[in-house]
Amino acid sequence: MAFPERLLSQTTRTMGVSFIREMLKATKGVEGMISLAGGLPSPDSFPKAQLAGLFKEVIEVEGADVLQYGASEGDDILKRQILLHEGETAVDLDEVLITDGATNGIYFFSRAVIDPGDIVVCEAPSFNGSLVAIEACGAELAGAPMDEEGLIVERVRDVIRAKRAEGRTVKYIYIIPEFQNPSGRTMSLARRRDLIRTAREAEVLILEDQPYRDLRFYGERLPCLWDLARSEFGDNHTVTICKSFSKILGPGLRLGYAAGPAPLIAAMAKWAQKVIVSPEGVVQRAVARFLERGYMEPHIARITGIYRSKRDAIIVALKEMMPSGVRWTEPEGGLFIWVTCPKPIDTDALFSEAAKAGVAFIPGAKFYPPGMERRDEMRLNFSYASEADLREGVARLARLLERS
Ligand SMILES: Cc1ncc(COP(=O)(O)O)c(C=O)c1O
Known part of the structure; x- marks a missing residue:
């Protein structure tokens, strides 16, 4: 007997699903399929031996502590190590919340500030997994377009003005400034400053999502919005940042953190109490020791080497094989390339043809x-497939696009 839908809450019934997770299910394990679809890190990037040693040691030596219930705000030992690693001495521990990955931080942030119907301004396109989590908290999304320099701040101001004219409350701006998912673009420094100025003037918050920041292969590291707001504007309440160990150590660890104003972090921790009770004790301590022993820097150098090479391989393949009129971004880091096809190609329709031809991507409309x-x-991921498969995947796509 089918489960009666009416027994589910209205919120659950109308809640969006993560298209990406659904599409990944459809293409996973299909014989011969080359997936450029997901955002999966390379299994070669996981520091398995170091983590295995640390998990064993942490349970044996610190088991009485780490197997016990822990603080909802997270482990202070890990928080201190994170702040040291980030070179942040001016941040208090109560300005940091350990989360089960970045998504969990985005969800708690939204829970803490969103009333039903509030507006969240986001980049168009943006990461679908975060957008559905934000919407699940009752927010309505309003997109502002991007160009090569990232989110167009002028257009953010237009959106805020237009929504306010409709009598709506604009609560925050959700932004992925570095190697954006899906576009691979990085927001320029001038735009970062302009966005902070705009948010301060409009009295809205910024949620800065930074899962890829450490995966830079080329170019100069830019200050994050969280740093800029504090150092240049003397403002420690407008920006909250979410970071994640998913793309550095492995998404299976489910570990990330948020840093922001203490009262807002406390409000997020109130949600943490109810939803997760506390982040996983063993994982937190193992990662704290990973940082403390100085494993992180060489590890990041090793994995950025892997990804730089994959990024170069896919870009060479795109240049060699894509038909004329197809354009793509050339990101300085992260995991994604954004391809724009000459109209009238419809990448939603192309998805099933591509699946038959043994290559998967995510159609742009989903973002x-x-x-x-x-x-x-369309979004192409270059972190998971081997370099040979990246080349073959691009060849399959190029053949399809030539015929379309
Ligand atoms: C921009 C962005 N935010 C958040 C996440 C989710 O990360 P986590 O595994 O830390 O929840 C991802 C993962 O792909 C992402 O690309």
Whole structure:
């Protein structure tokens, strides 16, 4: 007997699903399929031996502590190590919340500030997994377009003005400034400053999502918005940052953190108490020891080497094989390339043809807030497939695009 849908809450019934997770299910394990679809890190990037040693040691030596219930805010030992690693001495421990990955931080942040119907301004396109988590908290998304320099701040101001004219409350701006998912773009320094100025003037918050920041292969590291707000604007309440160990150590660890104003972190911790009780004790301590022993820097150098080489391989393949008129971003870091096809190619329709041809990508429309979808774009991931498969995957796609 089918489970009666009416017994589910209204919120659950109308909640969006993560298209990416659904699409990954459809393409996973299919014989011969080359997936450029997911955002999976390379299994070669996981520091398995070091983590295995640390997990064993932490349980044996510190088991009485780490196998016990812990603080909802997270382990102070890990928080201290994170702040040391980030070179942050001016941040108090109560300005940091340990989370089960970045998604969990984005969810608690949204829970803490969103009333039903509030507006969250996001980049168009943006990461679908975060957008559905934000919407699940009752927010409505309003997208502002991007160009090569990232989010167009002028257009953010237009969106805020327009929503306020409709009598709506704009609560925060959700932004992925570095090697953005899906576009691979990085927001320029001038735009970062302009966005902070805009948020301060409009009295809205910024949620800065930074899972890829440490995966830079080329170019100069830019200050994050969280740093800029504090150092240049003397403002320690406008920006909250979410970071994640998913793309550095492994998403299976489910570990990340948020840093922001203490009262907001406390509000997020109130949600943590109810939803997760506390982050995983063993994982937190193992990662704290990983940082403390100085394993992180050489590890990041090793994995950025792996990803730089994969990024170069896919870009060479795109240059050699894509038909004329197809354009793509050349990111300085992260895991994704954004491809724009000459119209009238519809990448939603192309997805099933590509699956038959043994290559998967994510159609661009899946990354737009409702009503702003474009169908001529696609996201390619270069972190998971081998370099030979990246080349073959691009060749399969190029053949399809030539025929379309
Ligand atoms: C921009 C962005 N935010 C958040 C996440 C989720 O990360 P986590 O595994 O830390 O929840 C991802 C993962 O792909 C991402 O690309």
